[in-house]
Amino acid sequence: MSSVIQLPGADGRLAAYRLSGKTPIAAPAVPLQGRIAFSAAHVVCDPLAASEPLLGAAVDWQATMAYRHHLWSLGLAVAEAMDTAQRGMGLDWLRAKELIGLSLQEAASVGGKIACGAGTDQLAPGPQVTIEQVVSAYAEQCEYIESRGGQVILMASRALAAAAKSPEDYERVYGTILRQVERPVILHWLGDMFDPALAGYWGSSDLDAAMAVCLRIIEANRDKVDGIKISLLDADKEVHMRRRLPEGVRMYTGDDFNYPELILGDEHGYSHALLGIFDAIAPVAAAAIHALDNGDRAGYEALFAPTVPLSRHIFQRPTYAYKTGIVFMAYLNGHQNHFRMLGGAEGARSVVHLAELFRLADQAGLLAKPELAVHRMKRVQALAGIE
Template identity: 55%
Template sequence: MLTLPTEANKLEPYRLTGTPLEIRPPRVALTRTAFAAAHVVSDPIRERSPWDTRPAVDWDATLAFRTQLWDQGLGLAEAMDTAQRGMGVDWATALELIQRTMAAAKSHPMRPRVACGAGTDHLPLAQLTDADAILAAYTTQAEAIEAAGGQLILMASRAFPAIGAKAETYHQVYRRLIDGARDPVILHWLGDMFDPSLTGYWGSSDVATASDFMLSLIAENPAKVDGIKISLLDQAHEEAFRARLPAGVRLYTGDDFNYAPLIAGDGQQFSHALLGIFAAIAPAASQALEALAIGDMQTYDRLFAPTVPLSREIFRAPTRFYKAGIAFLSWLNGHQRHFIMPAGFQSSRDIVHYANVFRLADQAGLLAVPDLATARMTTLLSLHGID
């Protein structure tokens, strides 16, 4: 029995009720491509001046976390915003992460898919003042990722909104990046709820106008676009957008609120997945996708249904702080020895939020070892004066 805080600023008893899901590989081939965006595990003993220096990474724990995702049949979206790119993790660390991950993936028996985020974050915005500078910055990272063997995800760059870029500037840069990539790329549309610095991306604050631009960009050379990840938390928009995509171009949902119906589809079309929440709910995600592959929608719905309120809590506004919930569940489930994040990012959420995540994870069967999770939650509560 635990005593947990509530939204009403009260303390209430809570007894675990969930049955942990088995952690196992899928028994059939999945019919959806599913990338989990994973976080970085800090090494708090080696960390020095966490706000001002490169993060110290526990590489063994970081790579072990990825391995267990692969073991469950999921692909990996590496060095994305879930890994705190631009929020505690710099490009030098991200590149080492990509290189280590690609080496590990090549030796994994399931030969998992790995796509890696290329951006412009190795340079300050003051140096990214025109299309040529932004293109050169992207190219530096893209070449490094391709040299490591990774597929490119062209991450949204804060540099475009910072200079008030119009659609023509986006077109100039993205056209060169898409056409020059070794393999088909994944485009990345991250809404401002995830990063306020990306407001007005694609040259317009009007979603319909931005959508038209994106679709025209893709249509110019669809063979070089694997797909597009959309993270706008708008199910109706995503469904309308994917209906207009050229044949063979995937829609990778980044909607951490509405992923279940989007992945299931409407009988005509469906979304694939590139989701931060899948790193936190891997057993449920893997087994739900397995059920979908064999047409067992009852099991699909039963597995995903309790993960939705959990995901909505982790990604609640301010949404950009969702990384803390991902790392918290990793700690509760024994994937890391501590709950410390690069730049002290664990402080971005409050104890009531963590208590809510604990309850919801239990109810979804996502506390793998309940005694361990209870002991660690008790420690966190004690640090907040709750005994």
């Protein structure tokens, strides 16, 4: 097969692109040591199910579990049923429960590290929702995960964002849940660029004021908090918060723009990782952290550097559409045999966006099977009338 493909540019015109010829990067098959690295994992929909995508597309459980085994085989941990899995944007709580239950079983079968998202998506956000209902919804999901031996990631709640009248409401809800859980949880602060319904989380649109509320909650419940994942796409805010965390509480970066520097850290500390982009760049992410484990900072930086333009492209505004790029990468690399998504989300990005993603993935050494990737890129372009 030719190593040249016609791809559309930003001006809509086709131009020949010659593949870099980079050897796909493979990670050593040894455990990661210096950092905990969670990959938030996507789900694979079942394109042959009779259900309509906008009314609740079915999940291909076999392909979905196979991808989790791929992540575990690289030494990465799995963050299950998070926004990368289209939680609340195609994946409802009923199917999230099934996903969590299956993933916990599969993790146990191979000794894979996993943590699972608990939210309040049984509730439709609105003025009718009470704080008591938010607490009850969180408690139900936490109990489901813990009863099956899982660790909880306490996800940000749209219902709480809509119901809360003050920072004290957040302290009340989180305090109640953290007193009830059996083992330390990972808190989750997702910026409104990922989900506009979470604007003003922790009771303030001012990030410094919101951070102060979150830190009070952590300090008051430090024995029940493993760490916090923040996704604000602001490296300075993350470092500032990281330095203020109580001893023993981890920072998990969710910054898909600045992860190399945040994971590397500084003289005061570093961030672990809980990232959506790790789904798309899993082999390179694992290889880079292995390099860091071996004291090879130059190797770490060289591996991660070309992934940053790719990540910034995948997570460009509207940021919440990043799942389309994540699933497209899995399709290009043969982890699923179709490019369909829950809710029809494969249509959330243009073919021009996907073409640039292809270029950047190739330049980062992330096309595992270049010939297959070219073939599949051509198939997607054909749907847009590009022959």
